[in-house]
Amino acid sequence: MRKGRACARCTPWCSRGSSMAERDLPRGRIVDILARGEPGTAVRVEGWVRTRRDSKGVTFLELNDGSCLANLQAVVDAASPVASAAAAASTGSSLVASGRLVASQGQGQRVELVPAALTLLQAAPPDYPLQKKRHSFEFLRSIAHLRVRSNTFGAVARVRNALFYATHRFFQERGFIFLQAPIITASDAEGAGEMFRVTTLDLERLAREAGALDWHADFFGRKAGLTVSGQLEAEVYALAFHDTYTFGPTFRAENSNTTRHAAEFWMIEPEIAFADLADNRALAEAFIKTVIGQTRETCAEDYAFFEQRIEPGLLAKLDGLLNAPFETITYSEAIGLLEAAGEPFEFPVAWGHDLQSEHERYLAEKKIGRPVFVIDYPKDIKAFYMRMNDDGRTVAAMDLLVPGLGEIIGGSQREERLEPLRARMAALRLPQEEYDWYLDLRRYGTVPHAGFGVGFERLLMYVTGMQNIRDVIPFPRTPGHVEF
RNA sequence: UCCCCGAUAGCUCAGCGGUAGAGCGGGUGGCUGUUAACCACUAGGCCGCAGGUUCGAAUCCUGCUCGGGGAGCCA
Numbered sequence: 278m279r280k281g282r283a284c285a286r287c288t289p290w291c292s293r294g295s296s297m298a299e300r301d302l303p304r305g306r307i308v309d310i311l312a313r314g315e316p317g318t319a320v321r322v323e324g325w326v327r328t329r330r331d332s333k334g335v336t337f338l339e340l341n342d343g344s345c346l347a348n349l350q351a352v353v354d355a356a357s358p359v360a361s362a363a364a365a366a367s368t369g370s371s372l373v374a375s376g377r378l379v380a381s382q383g384q385g386q387r388v389e390l391v392p393a394a395l396t397l398l399q400a401a402p403p404d405y406p407l408q409k410k411r412h413s414f415e416f417l418r419s420i421a422h423l424r425v426r427s428n429t430f431g432a433v434a435r436v437r438n439a440l441f442y443a444t445h446r447f448f449q450e451r452g453f454i455f456l457q458a459p460i461i462t463a464s465d466a467e468g469a470g471e472m473f474r475v476t477t478l479d480l481e482r483l484a485r486e487a488g489a490l491d492w493h494a495d496f497f498g499r500k501a502g503l504t505v506s507g508q509l510e511a512e513v514y515a516l517a518f519h520d521t522y523t524f525g526p527t528f529r530a531e532n533s534n535t536t537r538h539a540a541e542f543w544m545i546e547p548e549i550a551f552a553d554l555a556d557n558r559a560l561a562e563a564f565i566k567t568v569i570g571q572t573r574e575t576c577a578e579d580y581a582f583f584e585q586r587i588e589p590g591l592l593a594k595l596d597g598l599l600n601a602p603f604e605t606i607t608y609s610e611a612i613g614l615l616e617a618a619g620e621p622f623e624f625p626v627a628w629g630h631d632l633q634s635e636h637e638r639y640l641a642e643k644k645i646g647r648p649v650f651v652i653d654y655p656k657d658i659k660a661f662y663m664r665m666n667d668d669g670r671t672v673a674a675m676d677l678l679v680p681g682l683g684e685i686i687g688g689s690q691r692e693e694r695l696e697p698l699r700a701r702m703a704a705l706r707l708p709q710e711e712y713d714w715y716l717d718l719r720r721y722g723t724v725p726h727a728g729f730g731v732g733f734e735r736l737l738m739y740v741t742g743m744q745n746i747r748d749v750i751p752f753p754r755t756p757g758h759v760e761f
Numbered sequence: 762u763c764c765c766c767g768a769u770a771g772c773u774c775a776g777c778g779g780u781a782g783a784g785c786g787g788g789u790g791g792c793u794g795u796u797a798a799c800c801a802c803u804a805g806g807c808c809g810c811a812g813g814u815u816c817g818a819a820u821c822c823u824g825c826u827c828g829g830g831g832a833g834c835c836a
Contacts, residue, residue, distance in 0.1 A: 328796085330795050330796065330798060331792090331795085331798095332792065332793070332794065332795060332799095333791080333793060334792095334793055335793080335795075337794075337795050337798090339796075348796090352795090367787095368786095382794055383795065384795095386796080403788070404771065404787080406772085408772075408785085409786075409797080410773085410785050411773080411785080412772065413773070415829065416772065418828095471834090529835075529836085531834055531835075532834090533762095533833085534762085534830095534831095535830090535832080535835095538836085539836095542836070544836060633832090634833090684836070686836080687836065732836030735836060746836095757827095
């Protein structure tokens, strides 16, 4: 209770325009009102005006509280005591409206609200940037603090939330232990990407003074940075708990300027013990299908919006993914398919070279037409920790390629044998002393294990049809951009 | 980081050497229930910044800044 005169269930400001009975009403969420509200029921809604339409005798307000995509229509007769408040309720205004639900006389909504009380908390001025018209995503990016009030970004936020929840639920229901991997780490030699430096050194002073840096004087006594992956720590947990996963923010200081890269993103990294690459693939496929299937159910209205406005064919694409097994081909087979394709690729196709974006797109979109695992890559183009295959020249890696996006998952079976791992690290000149704890996992009770990483935002892009990662992160961080 | 493209009204864009335009949005008025409402009127501009060419530049040239797309890196 913030004011003595206000009742316990009431916001203090609503006493300006509402009777005691109305103030006693519990707040109704618009999603519930639209789904289950019965005519005759008294409700109170708190939200923002999306748009107002006036006729001679009646004003319509579209109210949104973020609980769902759809708006609740409030109908205010010209003779109503709240008519003047309704007339001032411009697009973007905040208000509290109390009244009874009635069956709608018009098309497009089952019930609507006839407010007996309408408290305009603030009438938004006419320069409210998010007017009732189409805006480009580029413009909306410049007002990230307001764009979440738009249909598209509201839908993205709700699906993002549902996907986050579905991810934890998937692993929790299977007994995985959630590892909160460290954000600050000294490990940067995985080749996963450039690290952001974490330091308490006085950089301005150091810039003025010539001389070599003494990292021992820094906070941690050595170079430290923001994590680029929680995988190595996840292996620790897998070798204690059998199944584990990390799901947290991940940072890459690469100067990447694309629709698929951000400097700060969220990554899901499961790690499973007593498991090989086939187990890993099965887990990845089950994960993708389960979380997409669940969010399809919980966010049906938002998905319908994405189908209609963002990517026509989206629902058929997702249904196709849910209903067919993922394909699996080896890297060598992929090279064969690309060589036989007869496509004018810009980059040459040759065994030993990594697959380019155009190659991945051809495989996922044209040749296979659905998600496909590419496995068993040449060892020289993959990370040191991947398990050597018996042929001695490929490793047990897997990339999941999806149409329209490319690589969405990267993973592998890990090299669990001490000597092959040490030999690989030596060949790559990795400082073994820094990985002693990692090697210990191979010394004490090692077991075959595997895992993969999912770019959470890339998955979100795939399921929503949004084509730019900057539009599926609330406040995206990319080179030169750290606003909001 | 590289390669393309762009920058004109609040937003989306047209104009491409000779007086600054449209649609949407905003404002005002009208309209017996609208829902991308509709109709009429209206306000709104250092044409990204700085140089240059020209009698004359939003328009052509150069540099810079910012934005977008593609590539690489990768999730």
